[in-house]
Each structure stands twice: as structure tokens, then as C-alpha cells.
Amino acid sequence: xxxxxxxxxxxxxxxxxxxxxxxxxxxxxxxxxxxxxxxxxxxxxxxxxxxxxxxxxxxxxxxxxxxxxxxxxxxxxxxxxxxxxxxxxxxxxxxxxxxxxxxxxxxxxxxxxxxxxxxxxxxxxxxx
Numbered sequence: 176x177x178x179x180x181x182x183x184x185x186x187x188x189x190x191x192x193x194x195x196x197x198x199x200x201x202x203x204x205x206x207x208x209x210x211x212x213x214x215x216x217x218x219x220x221x222x223x224x225x226x227x228x229x230x231x232x233x234x235x236x237x238x239x240x241x242x243x244x245x246x247x248x249x250x251x252x253x254x255x256x257x258x259x260x261x262x263x264x265x266x267x268x269x270x271x272x273x274x275x276x277x278x279x280x281x282x283x284x285x286x287x288x289x290x291x292x293x294x295x296x297x298x299x300x301x302x303x
Contacts, residue, residue, distance in 0.1 A: 177234055180265075181229065181265075184274055185221055187274045189218070192214075195273070195275075196274065197217070197276050198278075201217075204278070205217050205280070208259065208280050208281040209281075225256055226254040226256065226261070228254060229252050229253070230253050232252060236248060247267070248266065248267075250264065250266070253282050253284070259281055261280065261282055262280055262282040263276070264276075265277060
């Protein structure tokens, strides 16, 4: 189910962008952490396979939902792109049919050993 949800979200980023909303500081975080400066760049990055090695972390009910009579689930994923480990949280409002990107940033839970190894491998590749 979480990966089917992700595929539907990725399809919306490609074909139905008017129904994808960036929440709060998502675009600022995407620019800072992944050099994605516009909503269009972020949507294209997601739709065209920029998220590698996606792993579902958890799904839980949105705790700060202003309309609890309309329960909304938050799906959290980690992913890799180049040598960065990212975190993305997304939601879908079944009443409005809107997708919400709640979070899109560098993962704070990433394994620093793996991060260092990925960065070193990238530097080694560039040096060859």
C-alpha cells in the first residue's frame, strides 16, 4: 500500500500538478538541500525518478489536522539522490483530492558513515 500511494503521488507530480500543494517551508528546504529552486523543478525531480532507493518509513494519522473529522494519513519515506539521503512526507486529502508535500529535506536520521562513504565514492568517480 505505501508504495502504491507513492506511485499515485508521483503520477500527480507528472500529470496533475495543480492538485499538488507544497506545505510550509518545503520549497525552501528543497532548494537548500537539493538545489531544487522552483515548484516545477521539484515536481519534475519527483516525477522523473529523482528519488532513488525509496524506503517507506511509516504511515500515521496527521496529528495537527485542523479538521479531524476528515482523517488524513501522513506517509514518510527516505530516499537517496546522488550522495544525499533525503526525507519526504506526503499526504492526500480524500475530500479535496489534493496531494500535500509536507516535508522534503535532507534526512536527519541518515547514517553518517554511509553518507561519508557515498560522498567519497562520488569524489573518486569525479577524479577518474
